[in-house]
Structure formats: structure tokens, C-alpha cells
Amino acid sequence: MEDKKEEGTPFFPNHLLKEVIAAYIVIGIVLTTAIIMPFGLHGKADPLSTPEGIKPEWYFLWMYQLLKYFPQKVGPISGKFAGIITCGLIMLAVLVWPFIDRDPERNPRKRIIIISLGIIGIIFVGLFTLLGHISESEMKIFGKTYKFDIKGVPHE
Template sequence: MKRSQKLAYKREFEASKKDGKPFFPYAVAHDLIVATATLGVVIAFAVIFRVEIGEPVNPATTDFVPRPEWYFFFLFELLKIFEGEDALTPVIMATFIVPNLLMVLLIIWPFIDRGPERRIWRRPVSVVTAIVVIFMLAYLTEEGANSPGGAVAADELEIPGIENFPEAEAGFELYLLNGCASCHMINGVGAPGPGPDLSKEGEKGRTDEWQIGHLKNPPEFVPGSSMPAFTNFTDQQYQELAVFLNGLGTDFN
């Protein structure tokens, strides 16, 4: 800050101090009123617009695909950017290093940018930085919103010939999105167990009804089965999964 600017600021400060009101009790009273009113509005909203309570939580479920709330999608996506050989690096980078670097930057920013200028068109570096950061957050949020949360990404698992069967393709999508690949393997992609390799599931000659029944309640069809029941699909989705499963190794490979 230049000397003349400093003096001008001091003069302005003295002048405002003379006819201003002290922090206590005036500003404190203001804050108290606004905070109480805000809280009142929140309570009123909670009473008027009741939030629906969903199904009871089942801690043993394995068909639940965890996905963050939308305002965490950028962090969710950040995890994928740092995806590498080991499992720990993305977690450390995306949940600790990068966010904390940004927070530290925010805290020290007033000490870096000491210019007295307030008009935004005179501050091109700050404005461009802000726009770039906001754009990056928006971009990562958008990417995170559209990326599947399942164990296998669609581009890793290829099933040649499935593109000729739209219903099976929809079932394939459900397979990828619902964590099936965390217990099953198809064409070498997925988990080696505890579920069997499904690459040739179609050759077993199961009917679609059998597949749908098995998805809804595995032990009824395979005594002692440890596969979790999938009870939340629509009739159409069960059908799509059945067509997909019964086409594996027969209609497509």
C-alpha cells in the first residue's frame, strides 16, 4: 500500500469511527436478531414442509452403491483423478492434500494480495483465478454426477456383440451400477469371488423367471446362497438383467 493511500485510509477510518456506533451492543444486537430470525425460518420450514422418512437402514446390504451428495461430487471426482496403482494415494491426495492446500491458500490470500484496489476490473489476476476455480468446481461436479459409482467402469469390461441387444445392454448397465462386479467376474473383469464367474451364465439354461426369482431371493433358488437379495429394481429392470445374464456366452460373449 502506498503512503498516501495509507494516510487516506486512516483519515477515513477516524471519520467513520467518530459518527459510528460501538460494536457492543449495536452490532451484537443486530447479529442476534438476524440469527434468531434465520433459525426461526429454518424451524418454520421444518414444521411446514415435512421431510419424508425413507425405508429403515439395512447395515448388512451389499447392493447399495454409495454415492455422495451432489455438493461433494467434485471431491468424489477428484478421487478418480488421482486413481493409481495403490488404493491410498487417491484418498490422501483428494481428501487431505488438495482440499487443505486450497484452504491454506484462502487463509493466506489476504497476506499475499495486499493491494488496496477494490474494483474488480482492476484486479485481473484475482478475477481470472476465481473464474478458473469456479469453472473447475463446476466441471468436476458435473463429471462426478455422471460417473458410475460401481466397482467396474463400463470401458474396462467389454462384451462383444451385446450392442445388438438393447434390453441386454440396459441389463449390463444395471450390472455395472449395482456392484455385481464386486462379487462376480465376466470376461476376466471383476472380482474372482465369492460369486461364480458369469461369462457363460447363459449356457446354464436358466429361464428369465429363474434369474428374476434368484435376484429377488437367492436362497430360494440356490439353497444356502450367500448372494444378497436385490429387491429394489422395477419389473422392467429385472427383465433387462435376466436377458443380460441369459445372453452371456450364448447371444453375446
């Protein structure tokens, strides 16, 4: 049998050289733009104050809303710290629960307490996500305009 020689240009060095040249051109354009039109720095950030109107992504919104319900002080510690610890413990419980639950029974009808706790947790997260979404906003419902406060309570 005869060996057929493949036609075309080899990847190395021909194609790779073209890609490297294109990458250097793009990097040069970005660096030139950054030098000619630099983006100025803003004031120093305060890590303890949240800017007005900012909300986290939907999957963290329930935790953000839960923090609003903690008072300024919870015993000797601050309310924000207590809220963060509470959210962390909830997440830790969700992560560790499969390793703790060693019940051989897997029929949901025979695990009413665990299923109920799971449903309550889903409702809790869903409710706080909804409250976080509507808090500090204005909505028109059935022709009336309602303004929702920081905790999600409506006011006319």
C-alpha cells in the first residue's frame, strides 16, 4: 500500500504562528486603548456599607433579605454577624445532611418529618427570595400603587 500524503498546511508552525500574531495584535490594541484612555479610580470603597439599590443575584437574594430581619444587636454580637452565621449554619446543614441521614428507609411516605422539613425549607427560601425581590420597590397591583419597604411590607 502506498502512503498517502495529506495535503494542506501543517498546524505547527503555520497556523499557530498566525494565531500568536493575532493574539499579540489584540493585546496591543487593548494595551494602547488602556494607555490612551485610562479609566479613573473612584473613591475608596467602604466594605461595611452597601450602596443604595443594589441587590445580589437571585440565588443569594433570600440570604440578603434574611439579614434585614436581624436587629442591630443580638446579645453581645452585632445583628449582621448573627445573620451571616445563621445563613452559614443553614448552608452547612444542607451540605452535611446527606452524610448525617443514614436511615435505610427511602420511601417518601415513611419519611414525613424529613420531607416536611424540606418543603418548609423550600417555602422559606422562596418566600424570602420573593420578599427580597419586591423590597424597596414600587408596584401597581389592581390599580393601586404600593411602595414596599426594606422588609418587603407594602404601604399605599
